[in-house]
Amino acid sequence: MSYSVGQVAATAGVTVRTLHHYDEIGLLSPGGRSHAGHRRYEDDDLDRLQQILFYRELGFPLEEVAALLDDPGADPVDHLRRQHGLLVERIERLQRMATAVEHAMEAKKMGIRLTPEEKFEVFGDFDPDAHAEEAGQRWGGTDAYRESQRRAASYTKDDWLRIQAEAKDLNERIAALMGTGAAPESPEAMDLAEEHRQQIRRFYYACDYEMHVNLAEMYITDERFTATYEAIRPGMAVYLRDAILANAVRNA
Numbered sequence: 387m388s389y390s391v392g393q394v395a396a397t398a399g400v401t402v403r404t405l406h407h408y409d410e411i412g413l414l415s416p417g418g419r420s421h422a423g424h425r426r427y428e429d430d431d432l433d434r435l436q437q438i439l440f441y442r443e444l445g446f447p448l449e450e451v452a453a454l455l456d457d458p459g460a461d462p463v464d465h466l467r468r469q470h471g472l473l474v475e476r477i478e479r480l481q482r483m484a485t486a487v488e489h490a491m492e493a494k495k496m497g498i499r500l501t502p503e504e505k506f507e508v509f510g511d512f513d514p515d516a517h518a519e520e521a522g523q524r525w526g527g528t529d530a531y532r533e534s535q536r537r538a539a540s541y542t543k544d545d546w547l548r549i550q551a552e553a554k555d556l557n558e559r560i561a562a563l564m565g566t567g568a569a570p571e572s573p574e575a576m577d578l579a580e581e582h583r584q585q586i587r588r589f590y591y592a593c594d595y596e597m598h599v600n601l602a603e604m605y606i607t608d609e610r611f612t613a614t615y616e617a618i619r620p621g622m623a624v625y626l627r628d629a630i631l632a633n634a635v636r637n638a
Contacts, residue, residue, distance in 0.1 A: 387429070394431075394435065400439070408435075408438070413438065414431065437451075437455055444473070534590040549589050556581055556582060558618070559578060560578050560622065560625070561619035564619055576629055595637055598633075598634060599630060602627040602630035605623045606624055606627050
């Protein structure tokens, strides 16, 4: 079975022009031609295109992609293994950045007592002060905001690394529980939701159940929060929201 360039473009989410360019530079040449001379792509061609798009998504230049795919000693499984490792690294980095975004949105100006070098070590290339204006507009007049700002101003580099490590560990345990098929209304899920609330209380501000529920709704209405949890496990934003609601009802 073979496919036209239009069919491949529509399926892979790329443009026909991109496929023509890949053919012109020898990165992806279709395995056949129609009677009229039009490009026809075979299943092996689609497999190669998938590999190309994986590497492109990871930021590899086309020349390097070609070298990787045309390496006579490379095995297809090796490519998948390499890509899996690179994706895991990217997910971990995005999780760290997403956690930093969440913290920044809870305070207008975090007042982190770090050198520029230390800030980049903790947050990567994310600047937590970039969201200061938005956070101030949304929460600047609240006691929670003022308390969060006061606490954040006292945290050292080691404090932030510890806070992020605890948040990452909790998120991983929530994702793992999802993987078991446990419902968000299960005692285990509600216990993790309560731990989530307690982390906010310990690190940022007094967070009662009503406030926790409000935060939970924001996790699914604000795409930035949603992306934080979806990067960990698809469906996690809704799962955590539901677990938080169930926990609030349990403690009503």
